[in-house]
Amino acid sequence: xxxxxxxxxxxxxxxxxxxxxxxxxxxxxxxxxxxxxxxxxxxxxxxxxxxxxxxxxxxxxxxxxxxxxxxxxxxxxxxxxxxxxxxxxxxxxxxxxxxxxxxxxxxxxxxx
Amino acid sequence: xxxxxxxxxxxxxxxxxxxxxxxxxxxxxxxxxxxxxxxxxxxxxxxxxxxxxxxxxxxxxxxxxxxxxxxxxxxxxxxxxxxxxxxxxxxxxxxxxxxxxxxxxxxxxxxxxxxxx
Numbered sequence: 001x002x003x004x005x006x007x008x009x010x011x012x013x014x015x016x017x018x019x020x021x022x023x024x025x026x027x028x029x030x031x032x033x034x035x036x037x038x039x040x041x042x043x044x045x046x047x048x049x050x051x052x053x054x055x056x057x058x059x060x061x062x063x064x065x066x067x068x069x070x071x072x073x074x075x076x077x078x079x080x081x082x083x084x085x086x087x088x089x090x091x092x093x094x095x096x097x098x099x100x101x102x103x104x105x106x107x108x109x110x111x112x
Numbered sequence: 113x114x115x116x117x118x119x120x121x122x123x124x125x126x127x128x129x130x131x132x133x134x135x136x137x138x139x140x141x142x143x144x145x146x147x148x149x150x151x152x153x154x155x156x157x158x159x160x161x162x163x164x165x166x167x168x169x170x171x172x173x174x175x176x177x178x179x180x181x182x183x184x185x186x187x188x189x190x191x192x193x194x195x196x197x198x199x200x201x202x203x204x205x206x207x208x209x210x211x212x213x214x215x216x217x218x219x220x221x222x223x224x225x226x227x228x229x
Binding site for chain 1: 155156158159162171172173174187207212216217219220
């Protein structure tokens with residue numbers, strides 16, 4: 001099974017500052033189709049998860065462009081260019097290349 | 113507007129059974145892979161099961177294989193999860209979600225399943 005490892009686990013940040021969240025997989029996430037199914041989700045306090053990014057770097061509808069995804073193979077990053085108060089929550093990476101699908105353990109973003 | 117509404121959660125004793133449902137609206141339900149994802153209290157997300165558009169293909173995480181069964185009724189735009197031989201560690205909020213671009217895109221609000229004596 002593919003293990004997804006995120007870092008850091010906790011991310012205190014000042015409003016307006018940039019942040020990066022790392023996600024590493026225990027094996028390559030390149031599918032036989034050539035696509036890489038690495039996704040990022042945001043879960044605000046008390047809410048359901050919301051997908052932000054799919055296939056490494058594609059934005060979902062309505063996602064602010066201060067969010068961006070990058071990476072390849074087994075090493076991926078979610079970046080927020082300027083953190084806003086509404087970005088508080090837990091961020092998860094998820095791979096949907098290999099069965100069983102798996103999530104990272106989450107990164108909790110909070111405002112200092 | 114896409115809507116996914118889970119129901120059927122509640123308190124059940126260890127070893128018991130429960131069937132939770134997810135009602136879909138606002139999209140062509142029969143065209144989407146569907147999934148169940150769970151979240152234990154204060155913990156992260158765990159993928160549980162997937163079901164193909166026509167129900168012909170189902171995949172489960174190892175921890176629920178042989179105990180949980182995912183099914184769907186496309187005529188009623190509904191997704192189900194039959195949970196048998198429930199364990200304390202199955203306690204979680206269960207979310208249904210619809211796949212788009214090979215990952216869960218639309219999510220419901222979740223239903224809480226508590227397994228306790």
